Amino acid sequence: CHSTRIAHTERWEAEEDIHLTSGMLCVDCHRNGLDHNMTRSYPGEPQAENNLIAASFSCEGCHLPNDAHEVPVAGRAGAPIPKHAGIPTLHFERMTCTACHSGPWPTAQTQAVKTSLAHALGTHTVNRSESALPHIAAPVFVREDNGKIAPHKMFWPAFWARVEGDTVAPIAPAEVAALADTLFYGIDSTRAGDWFTFEENQIAEMLRRLTAADSSKRTAAYIAGGKLYRLNKAGKLTQEKHAAAAPYSWAMGHDVRPASQSLGIRGCGDCHSFNAPVYFSQLKVDSPMAADRESTYKTMTDFADLSGFYARFFALTFLLRPLLKWLMIFVSVILSAVLLWHGLHGLGSLMKAAERLEENSNG
Known part of the structure; x- marks a missing residue:
């Protein structure tokens, strides 16, 4: 259920989570009782609020001693205590442990990954093409609600919808297919499972059909590539930014890399160089729209609420x-x-x- 594989690589090229290679099992940290209420082992988890044992399953709880506890619980399974020599404590206030220790090593462009739940890894008859949908990217550094930056998996939504006020309601694919007829007809000759390419005139025609078929006369819309497409009063296709078109992301805790492969192991330049991937790794805006296919990219600063100018200026000081x-x-x-x-x-x-x-x- 929880495996992840980097696309465009062979299985033997990947490294397992350092905890697994050290002989641990998933249930050593993710435990549950008869209620099957499993500990997820992240800071601030409700289960850990009044339970020292549950609290000790997080990164900090296991690897960092806490003198506030009456009984020492850190160091479970012989967990090493990191020295973090030379790293200003400000990093621990603004970044999660996983930001430096988890997921693929950041590169100039985010990597395409496949997950068990999204791509049915390991099952028969599944499409094993590297470009099979959904297109999930990682790592993407996103600022969370608690203000800390953490690595995430991310993908861009694409769906038909009806809009009423601020509410965007997705339309069932079967309803769209019944109206589309041969409008989006195409042949996936390679069976890659990738997007078909949509043109704006096709989108406009489909929106007209959806509007005509809706008795409530709600506005039909199409979400793709971070934009909402709909027809204006003159019947022309328009596009706009909309919250419903924002990419979906979720924090990643695994696979954890060994300390020798953590960010900062080679010095400040791992993150504070002029084009450091932590700030400037490019995420391609994934979309079936032809106009978005090649030219639209975002950087990590867009999702971490950081200034690219400041990051580069600060990097120059290290020179x-x-x-x-x-x-x-x-x-x-x-x-x-x-x-x-x-x-x-x-x-x-x-x-x-x-x-x-x-x-x-x-x-």
């Missing part, structure tokens, strides 16, 4: 930091020499004053 260190050493040497010179000069003055005082006392 100057080695020079700044040498400058500080040079200035420190100069200051030390100045202090030494004044110290010796002052010591000489004290010695002369002492000699004069001794001469006066003897005279």
